[in-house]
Amino acid sequence: MLNTIVTTDRKNHKESIELAAYAAEKLGIKNVKRNRAALPEMREEYGVDNILVAKKGSFVLDTLDGELFFHPNMSQLRIKNIRMGDEDHMTAAMDLKEGMGVLDCTLGFGADAIVASFVTGEGGSVTGLEASPLISFVTGEGMKHFLATNYELHSAIKRVNVINADYNEYLKTLPDKSVDVIYFDPMFRHPLKDSHNINPIRAVADHRPLSIEAVNEAKRVARHRVVMKENSRSLEFARLGFDTIVGGKHSKVHYGVIKL
Ligand SMILES: C[S@@+](CC[C@H](N)C(=O)[O-])C[C@H]1O[C@@H](n2cnc3c(N)ncnc32)[C@H](O)[C@@H]1O
Known part of the structure; x- marks a missing residue:
């Protein structure tokens, strides 16, 4: 199978x-x-x-299409930039603060979840859902075994709770207003051509678009914000009702935000 x-x-x-x-x-x-x-x-x-x-x-x-493995490359760089005082567009879109709870519905290789885990800190919580059993396994085991030399990165990785689940089903099981931020980074409808590092993931990832029903469930379960990442020219933000857009003017990806 x-x-x-x-x-x-x-x-x-x-x-x-x-x-x-x-x-x-x-x-x-x-x-x-x-x-x-x-x-x-x-x-x-x-x-x-x-x-x-x-x-x-x-x-x-x-x-x-190539090899897939867990490595916190991108998250490491982003955490370094946040520590130097730079703004991270994703955590700004989430309005993320220490102590918050995040549900990352599309874990993939976990870079976004690790950055969220760093910002929410020891008092916060990050759960990552991944529908593909293979991706979920490689990321979960990678996070379990990875030894980062930097303590803050290390503990941010170890705090991510990985669950092999489809967000369409999982969200329905959660109570109203039980998580601060819900995040979606689905496979882009129109992939960026220069996004080579995501290409092997295409072979095993779940490619279904985000549905209005799932966004409505997320709005029920989240307390603070629902955020979606997409190609900056994507029509998905308008289709799904993400009315605030965050991201650099020249950036190829943007974050759609629903404030609750
Ligand atoms: C673009 S990747 C996410 C990348 C991730 N944000 C990161 O930082 O590495 C999208 C991931 O979401 C997963 N996915 C798509 N639909 C899903 C669903 N309904 N439930 C859970 N995961 C899903 C895909 O299998 C894929 O691994």
Whole structure:
């Protein structure tokens, strides 16, 4: 169903072998001993598009469009800029403060969730929902195993609570006004051509557009704001009722805001 097998890298360390077995059990996918085989050969032999590779205490998902793995690159840079006093457009759109609770409905590789976790701090909370079991697994395990040298980044990563769920279903289970900010960063309707780093994610991500029903649920569940990120020229903001737009004049992405 997931069109994926799991294996280890060629070093076949004991830790990687254990991780591969864990992934196979969690995701219900076939665990294949690596030996010396190259990934394209294994892809052919087992008739799958994706191979999850356990290596060095974490996972890389090899898709037909490239490799996917968790790394807090972008969030690290954004946190550094926030600490230097620069404004982060996403947290400004959220009007995010220490101690707030955030539900990130589209976790992906978690960069936005980590930045939100840094800003909300130890007294806040960030939950990230991800519909794709593979992305949710790679991000969740990556966050669990990643060792950041900087304590604040490290603790921001560890505080993110990762849940493999579809926001369309999950939002319905939450009480009214139970989260401060609800955030959506769906796959763009019209992807930015130079956004190479997001391209491999396309192979395994959920591409459904955000619906008016989900926005209405988010408006019921959120106390403070509902925020959506999209291509700055997107018509999605108007279609879904995000009436305030935040973002740089020349920026390729904007944040639509619904203030509650
Ligand atoms: C553009 S990426 C998000 C990137 C993320 N903001 C980051 O900082 O890495 C969109 C993600 O949302 C997920 N997604 C799309 N629809 C979803 C849904 N209904 N429920 C949960 N996740 C969903 C996709 O699978 C994809 O991983």
